[in-house]
Amino acid sequence: MIPTLTAFERSPDGGRGLARDMRIRWALEEVGQPYHVRLLSFEAMKQPEHLARHPFGQIPAYEEGGLTLFESGATVIHIAERHGGLLPADAQARTRAIMWMFAAVNTVEPSVFERVLVRILDRDAPWYEDRLRVLEDRIRDRLEHLARHLGNADWLDGGFSAGDLLMVTVLRWLGSATILDDYPTIAAYIARGEARPAFQRAFAAQLADFSKGAAPAP
Amino acid sequence: MIPTLTAFERSPDGGRGLARDMRIRWALEEVGQPYHVRLLSFEAMKQPEHLARHPFGQIPAYEEGGLTLFESGATVIHIAERHGGLLPADAQARTRAIMWMFAAVNTVEPSVFERVLVRILDRDAPWYEDRLRVLEDRIRDRLEHLARHLGNADWLDGGFSAGDLLMVTVLRWLGSATILDDYPTIAAYIARGEARPAFQRAFAAQLADFSKGAAPAP
Numbered sequence: 287m288i289p290t291l292t293a294f295e296r297s298p299d300g301g302r303g304l305a306r307d308m309r310i311r312w313a314l315e316e317v318g319q320p321y322h323v324r325l326l327s328f329e330a331m332k333q334p335e336h337l338a339r340h341p342f343g344q345i346p347a348y349e350e351g352g353l354t355l356f357e358s359g360a361t362v363i364h365i366a367e368r369h370g371g372l373l374p375a376d377a378q379a380r381t382r383a384i385m386w387m388f389a390a391v392n393t394v395e396p397s398v399f400e401r402v403l404v405r406i407l408d409r410d411a412p413w414y415e416d417r418l419r420v421l422e423d424r425i426r427d428r429l430e431h432l433a434r435h436l437g438n439a440d441w442l443d444g445g446f447s448a449g450d451l452l453m454v455t456v457l458r459w460l461g462s463a464t465i466l467d468d469y470p471t472i473a474a475y476i477a478r479g480e481a482r483p484a485f486q487r488a489f490a491a492q493l494a495d496f497s498k499g500a501a502p503a504p
Numbered sequence: 505m506i507p508t509l510t511a512f513e514r515s516p517d518g519g520r521g522l523a524r525d526m527r528i529r530w531a532l533e534e535v536g537q538p539y540h541v542r543l544l545s546f547e548a549m550k551q552p553e554h555l556a557r558h559p560f561g562q563i564p565a566y567e568e569g570g571l572t573l574f575e576s577g578a579t580v581i582h583i584a585e586r587h588g589g590l591l592p593a594d595a596q597a598r599t600r601a602i603m604w605m606f607a608a609v610n611t612v613e614p615s616v617f618e619r620v621l622v623r624i625l626d627r628d629a630p631w632y633e634d635r636l637r638v639l640e641d642r643i644r645d646r647l648e649h650l651a652r653h654l655g656n657a658d659w660l661d662g663g664f665s666a667g668d669l670l671m672v673t674v675l676r677w678l679g680s681a682t683i684l685d686d687y688p689t690i691a692a693y694i695a696r697g698e699a700r701p702a703f704q705r706a707f708a709a710q711l712a713d714f715s716k717g718a719a720p721a722p
């Protein structure tokens with residue numbers, strides 16, 4: 287059964303693979319599961335047909351037979367439970383990998399994503415620079431702790447897992463921020479994730495979809 | 505084996521059960537699992553001994569035999585997998601309950617918790633009111649979608665699950681905000697969670713711990 291992933295028709299990231307469907311594409315590529323894609327406009331995302339898939343009117347949504355999911359983290363857990371390779375077999379190591387998934391979306395993502403929003407929405411506000419500084423201090427606190435934990439290891443806890451997959455997608459939102467210059471082991475960790483063949487295939491697929499959505503109507 | 509939960513010696517919430525250890529206490533009470541508590545000062549939370557439990561130097565941490573966890577969401581999944589009552593037995597319903605756990609911490613929590621931070625940290629900033637308005641608009645967008653999904657149901661998806669447990673703890677951060685006046689079904693949903701005997705026991709336990717931490721040294 288081929289699952290269907292719903293993604294932006296025209297992602298605001300300009301094809302840089304920063305939208306959350308990238309997490310699911312990458313997970314599916316890691317386990318070798320093909321998928322269909324449904325691309326939606328922002329207007330279509332607010333319609334009842336899509337709200338039945340995603341109650342908050344966002345992307346990604348994931349459909350597989352009678353199961354309809356939203357939330358990229360939960361979808362990655364679901365994929366990991368169906369296929370090998372994303373969660374360790376050992377019970378404690380598996381629980382810790384899920385712990386790192388939550389750490390990515392609940393401890394690191396909030397300040398990192400808030401910075402993305404502020405840079406898009408509040409650039410003209412008189413408090414823009416102030417706000418950015420506050421957020422960057424919070425991000426640095428997280429990165430310092432993360433770098434301390436990572437040390438010289440390749441991945442967060444043993445081999446590559448769904449925890450690394452989510453953490454790398456969150457950290458990629460820092461993009462070309464000079465903050466990462468101060469955390470070379472984290473920059474190398476992100477690069478290690480991006481170098482995985484499954485990441486590369488997922489990235490190429492979202493870029494091809496973006497180019498389709500961005501093409502002028504014939 | 506009795507697990508040990510690490511929590512604030514003196515929670516900044518003043519004993520209102522808003523710190524994230526409440527999620528784990530509530531889950532443990534729902535499944536009838538007793539636990540020990542270790543209370544830490546803010547200073548102790550930054551020491552290597554605690555960083556070994558929680559790489560970001562925060563609370564809660566959870567120890568059970570050789571397993572050490574941080575992240576309340578992952579800890580609740582772990583407790584749910586060990587005991588009945590927090591995740592449905594049906595595979596698809598179980599996956600959807602995990603989906604609502606992620607929705608709580610990754611879709612609803614960011615703007616709700618950012619509002620908590622702004623109200624504590626930025627009250628004297630010239631842009632305080634502006635910032636609060638932006639956040640409250642984002643919160644309203646989430647609440648409208650959540651209320652639309654909930655309808656007249658008691659819980660998010662069938663019976664009470666770990667998804668409701670996390671969602672209620674997130675929504676409780678809205679506290680006495682007048683926002684909730686506009687969403688009576690959500691206010692009733694929060695009240696339904698708080699009325700559960702397991703919630704009540706967890707709340708009483710955190711309050712007793714807070715009172716201990718807040719008592720002047722003898």
